[in-house]
Amino acid sequence: MRAPELSIVVPVFNERANIAPLVGLVADALPDVAWELIFVDDNSPDGTSEEIKELAANDPRVRGIRRVGRRGLSGASIEGVLSSSAPYVAVMDGDLQHDERVLTRMLALIRAPNVDLVIATREREGSHITGLSDKRSFVSDFGSFLSRLVIKNYVKDPMSGFFMFRREVVERAAPKLATEGFKILVDILATTEEPLQIRETPYVFRERQHGESKLDARVAFDYLGFLFHHLTGRLVPIRFFLFGIVGALGVVVHLAALRFALSGLPSLGFDGAQITATLIAMASNFILNNQLTYRDRRLHGFQFLIGFVLFALSCCIGLVANVGIARLIYSDGQIWWLAGLAGAITGSVFNYVTSGLFVWRKR
Numbered sequence: 001m002r003a004p005e006l007s008i009v010v011p012v013f014n015e016r017a018n019i020a021p022l023v024g025l026v027a028d029a030l031p032d033v034a035w036e037l038i039f040v041d042d043n044s045p046d047g048t049s050e051e052i053k054e055l056a057a058n059d060p061r062v063r064g065i066r067r068v069g070r071r072g073l074s075g076a077s078i079e080g081v082l083s084s085s086a087p088y089v090a091v092m093d094g095d096l097q098h099d100e101r102v103l104t105r106m107l108a109l110i111r112a113p114n115v116d117l118v119i120a121t122r123e124r125e126g127s128h129i130t131g132l133s134d135k136r137s138f139v140s141d142f143g144s145f146l147s148r149l150v151i152k153n154y155v156k157d158p159m160s161g162f163f164m165f166r167r168e169v170v171e172r173a174a175p176k177l178a179t180e181g182f183k184i185l186v187d188i189l190a191t192t193e194e195p196l197q198i199r200e201t202p203y204v205f206r207e208r209q210h211g212e213s214k215l216d217a218r219v220a221f222d223y224l225g226f227l228f229h230h231l232t233g234r235l236v237p238i239r240f241f242l243f244g245i246v247g248a249l250g251v252v253v254h255l256a257a258l259r260f261a262l263s264g265l266p267s268l269g270f271d272g273a274q275i276t277a278t279l280i281a282m283a284s285n286f287i288l289n290n291q292l293t294y295r296d297r298r299l300h301g302f303q304f305l306i307g308f309v310l311f312a313l314s315c316c317i318g319l320v321a322n323v324g325i326a327r328l329i330y331s332d333g334q335i336w337w338l339a340g341l342a343g344a345i346t347g348s349v350f351n352y353v354t355s356g357l358f359v360w361r362k363r
């Protein structure tokens, strides 16, 4: 068997029914190419990995990486790319929405000297991307628009999940790419220092036949964190941004709860109302962080209760740091807002670090 010229990396989560058809379609589309398919499955509960391994046992061009304890389209794609040694690599969805017949055209374009990246651009009818609902089209367009904040090259469809590149392009960028989130193409474009030679080729995005989309409203929230991460020169982690948003929301919850407790439960007195509001805000922050910031490490059942206790304790550590710094700065120049702000930021950083270490720790 010839060593592959093209590796096709396919991130999959709960796509059991799509695996075998995809292998067949790719084989039909690339009769004269030495290709390999690398599926990267995040331990799907529906048996996707078993299906992949069964196919791989009969076809040396197919292999599977089964990741455990991790989730994420970007991270899975990057690992697949890094496991390849072919000169050209494509990333493609495993749900048959990407037209595999475009691969030949992409390969012809990438083989040309000096081309680094080929993007399969979703075709549109008017303002609507074919294969997407109006709402999804709008979200995708708005995401593309915002991506211009962080990418230098102009590309028509930076939100595409279907693209091919010379392997070195991603090998070089890999240590800097974000593994959370799903905007891997925008990330590659924003991270690569040297200008890339890019080609785009249009295709029709197909409707999904089996299984369901994994991109929900939370993904949009992640994307904002991702943009912020790039706008700060990759200094602020995506997760810290999400944690900060949840924290800011916590202040609103706190004030609303305080007001409600003061007027609705006058017997509590101010201190009692403030303590009640603090507990409510802590609980709401904990739940939101569990749903959004740390959804890939989400706690359930008994772990959830233990997690809440640890979260409350780690907030106390943050509080001590917050008051300590604020007092220090206040004693220096008596600037109340600077002291308050510095304290709040220090407290948030402490809370962020401790909750990552003790509450939603990596297992």
Ligand code: GDD
Residues within 6 Å of the ligand: 010, 011, 012, 013, 014, 015, 040, 041, 042, 071, 072, 073, 076, 092, 093, 094, 095, 097, 140, 159, 160, 161, 162, 182, 212, 213, 214, 215
């Ligand atoms: N390993 C792994 N881990 N794979 C995942 C994960 C994950 O956490 N989440 C999604 N996938 C896989 C899916 O199984 C599918 O093969 C592919 O990634 C795309 O996921 P979909 O859930 O089908 O996404 P979509 O169709 O809504 O979004 C597509 O279009 C977007 C543009 O609207 C993707 O191509 C996006 O990359 C693209 O931006």
Ligand code: MN
Residues within 6 Å of the ligand: 093, 095, 097, 208, 213
């Ligand atoms: Mn899809």
